[in-house]
Amino acid sequence: MSENTIKTPENLVYEKTSVMTDRVLHYCPGCGHGTAHRMLAEAIDELGIQGDTIGVAPVGCSVLAYYYFDVDMQEAAHGRAPAVATGIKRVLPEKYVFTYQGDGDLAAIGTAETIHACNRGENILVVFINNGIYGMTGGQMAPTTLEGMKSSTSPRGRDVKTMGNPLKITELVAQLPGTYFVTRQSVHTPANVRKTKKALKKALEYQKLNKGTCFVEVVANCPSGWKMTPVQSNKWMEENMFPYYPLGDIKVPEK
Amino acid sequence: MKGNEALAEAAIRAGADAYFGYPITPQSEVIEYLMRENPADRTGMQVLQAESEIAAINMVYGAAGCGKRVMTSSSSPGISLKMEGVSYIAGAELPCLLVNVVRGGPGLGTIQPSQSDYFQAVKGGGHGDYKMIVLAPATVQESVDYVKLGFELAFKYRNPVMILSDGIIGQMMEKVELFEQQPRSKEEPEWATVGKKEGKDSVIVTSLQLQSEEQEKVNLRLQAKYREVEKNEVMYETYNCEDAEYLFAAFGSCARITRKAMEMARKKGIKVGLIRPQTLYPFPADAISELSERMKGILTVEMNAGQMVEDVRLAVNGKTPVEHFGRFGGVIPSPEEILEALEQKIIGG
Ligand SMILES: Cc1ncc(C[n+]2csc(CCOP(=O)(O)OP(=O)(O)O)c2C)c(N)n1
Numbered sequence: 001m002s003e004n005t006i007k008t009p010e011n012l013v014y015e016k017t018s019v020m021t022d023r024v025l026h027y028c029p030g031c032g033h034g035t036a037h038r039m040l041a042e043a044i045d046e047l048g049i050q051g052d053t054i055g056v057a058p059v060g061c062s063v064l065a066y067y068y069f070d071v072d073m074q075e076a077a078h079g080r081a082p083a084v085a086t087g088i089k090r091v092l093p094e095k096y097v098f099t100y101q102g103d104g105d106l107a108a109i110g111t112a113e114t115i116h117a118c119n120r121g122e123n124i125l126v127v128f129i130n131n132g133i134y135g136m137t138g139g140q141m142a143p144t145t146l147e148g149m150k151s152s153t154s155p156r157g158r159d160v161k162t163m164g165n166p167l168k169i170t171e172l173v174a175q176l177p178g179t180y181f182v183t184r185q186s187v188h189t190p191a192n193v194r195k196t197k198k199a200l201k202k203a204l205e206y207q208k209l210n211k212g213t214c215f216v217e218v219v220a221n222c223p224s225g226w227k228m229t230p231v232q233s234n235k236w237m238e239e240n241m242f243p244y245y246p247l248g249d250i251k252v253p254e255k
Numbered sequence: 256m257k258g259n260e261a262l263a264e265a266a267i268r269a270g271a272d273a274y275f276g277y278p279i280t281p282q283s284e285v286i287e288y289l290m291r292e293n294p295a296d297r298t299g300m301q302v303l304q305a306e307s308e309i310a311a312i313n314m315v316y317g318a319a320g321c322g323k324r325v326m327t328s329s330s331s332p333g334i335s336l337k338m339e340g341v342s343y344i345a346g347a348e349l350p351c352l353l354v355n356v357v358r359g360g361p362g363l364g365t366i367q368p369s370q371s372d373y374f375q376a377v378k379g380g381g382h383g384d385y386k387m388i389v390l391a392p393a394t395v396q397e398s399v400d401y402v403k404l405g406f407e408l409a410f411k412y413r414n415p416v417m418i419l420s421d422g423i424i425g426q427m428m429e430k431v432e433l434f435e436q437q438p439r440s441k442e443e444p445e446w447a448t449v450g451k452k453e454g455k456d457s458v459i460v461t462s463l464q465l466q467s468e469e470q471e472k473v474n475l476r477l478q479a480k481y482r483e484v485e486k487n488e489v490m491y492e493t494y495n496c497e498d499a500e501y502l503f504a505a506f507g508s509c510a511r512i513t514r515k516a517m518e519m520a521r522k523k524g525i526k527v528g529l530i531r532p533q534t535l536y537p538f539p540a541d542a543i544s545e546l547s548e549r550m551k552g553i554l555t556v557e558m559n560a561g562q563m564v565e566d567v568r569l570a571v572n573g574k575t576p577v578e579h580f581g582r583f584g585g586v587i588p589s590p591e592e593i594l595e596a597l598e599q600k601i602i603g604g
Pocket residue numbers: 059060061062078101102103104105106129131133134135136137142222
């Protein structure tokens with residue numbers, strides 16, 4: 001059978017969304033970033049808002065997110081994506097604006113920008129990839145690193161007495177009147193992938209209502225930083241991350 | 256009008272799309288005026304008080320990346336915080352207007368006027384090889400006019416422009432003539448992120464290059480741009496230079512005080528002139544070099560410990576002695592002490 005006899009319309013059950021470019025992802029094998037990208041891209045595609053969406057990439061492993069999302073994008077300084085997104089949204093209020101940020105970016109260096117964008121209720125979508133580690137710089141401790149978890153800057157495990165506690169920033173922003181929809185999802189099983197996409201789609205739809213910030217956390221694995229195989233890392237995530245960062249909606253719009 | 260308020264009104268009239276700022280003395284009147292005036296009703300201009308100068312400059316980045324006319328203002332400690340963002344703006348080649356109403360430093364320093372941020376302004380300020388275009392007003396009128404000029408230059412070169420003012424000009428009341436309201440621009444530059452157009456590539460605003468060769472190309476392009484700026488945009492004024500044997504060099508509010516000292520010296524029969532750079536970058540190096548050939552000595556007068564004097568010395572290149580006189584930490588020099596410095600450091604020296 002040649003490729004052409006396989007690739008017939010009746011055989012085609014799944015296509016890459018046109019909101020993703022053809023560039024080969026630079027992420028490590030099994031990393032959650034790729035799947036999260038794709039779900040966000042599919043949500044944008046299905047809502048038909050590719051030409052009306054402006055994204056903000058962070059500093060972190062997804063610094064090159066603009067290679068993969070085929071929408072207009074800006075690259076922000078480390079932690080500043082919510083401020084950059086605020087600037088964009090304030091001058092282009094009709095556009096859909098999202099940030100895509102890791103835990104170091106969003107919950108350490110960019111904490112002030114995150115909290116205040118949410119507190120102002122900026123009508124943006126914040127996508128937060130929580131892998132409990134600094135992936136890009138080689139596996140240092142993140143604000144979300146679990147107690148006892150080893151990293152290159154907590155080689156004997158995170159000691160919360162001297163290194164602080166893992167930060168549940170998603171629960172924190174849910175407390176703010178400025179947030180409209182806050183949820184925590186994952187992309188490690190097909191069922192969870194579908195839920196994440198649904199949440200992202202809902203969040204983008206809400207942006208039209210001008211009701212406040214939508215915040216979607218995705219608890220993700222970092223096989224390289226955690227020094228595990230992708231399969232091991234997913235199992236470890238279920239057993240260790242989810243008990244501390246439970247999945248599900250944290251704040252949903254009142255009906 | 257008060258300097259800071261006139262500057263804020265000028266921003267509205269120049270057709271600014273947005274202002275993002277954070278309060279700090281002696282420039283808080285800028286955002287206070289804007290909030291009072293509510294330009295959203297007049298022109299649609301957006302005004303937002305950010306949670307910090309860091310956030311404010313990154314909001315500027317975001318809005319500037321959409322091709323909009325954006326301004327921020329602050330004073331020295333706040334400008335230091337903005338420098339990360341300014342470097343990114345310069346690297347991504349975005350236009351924006353910054354105002355620094357300088358106060359004395361270092362650290363929290365003092366709220367009194369100073370010119371101690373000259374180095375930070377003209378040498379780039381943040382990390383990386385970049386330049387801001389730096390305009391130095393000496394009057395409230397000039398700070399108003401430089402808002403308009405600043406936006407024009409920012410868009411002409413896609414580069415951050417800074418108005419380097421100080422607490423004297425910001426707080427001073429002076430008569431001004433305001434220019435007419437200009438419409439906000441409806442243009443969508445092709446480099447702006449306004450939503451991907453069908454059949455076109457998506458627009459990316461970034462200052463990141465993974466390959467060093469690519470980053471070198473960016474730097475070469477920036478340098479070529481700066482050479483153009485140096486060729487086209489130098490502005491300065493000279494006073495009494497035709498017959499002068501000595502020369503003062505001073506900028507901003509300090510140039511006004513120095514002018515008084517010059518008049519006093521002339522009355523005493525000392526033939527002294529004054530050059531006042533209006534652009535600090537690009538610096539009027541050629542003009543100073545030319546003038547230096549017929550001067551017995553040059554005194555720079557600055558409200559700092561000696562910053563512009565370095566650029567003057569580079570321009571003069573040893574052709575005549577160059578000395579510096581300054582008061583700093585928020586102290587304003589008097590014309591009398593400037594004249595005394597001329598007599599002691601240059602004429603007697
Ligand atoms: C101002 C500044 N400080 C530090 C860095 C170095 N740095 C780059 S990415 C990063 C951490 C990224 O971690 P995270 O946000 O968790 O994203 P991940 O890589 O795990 O996806 C750091 C510290 C930087 N680029 N800029």
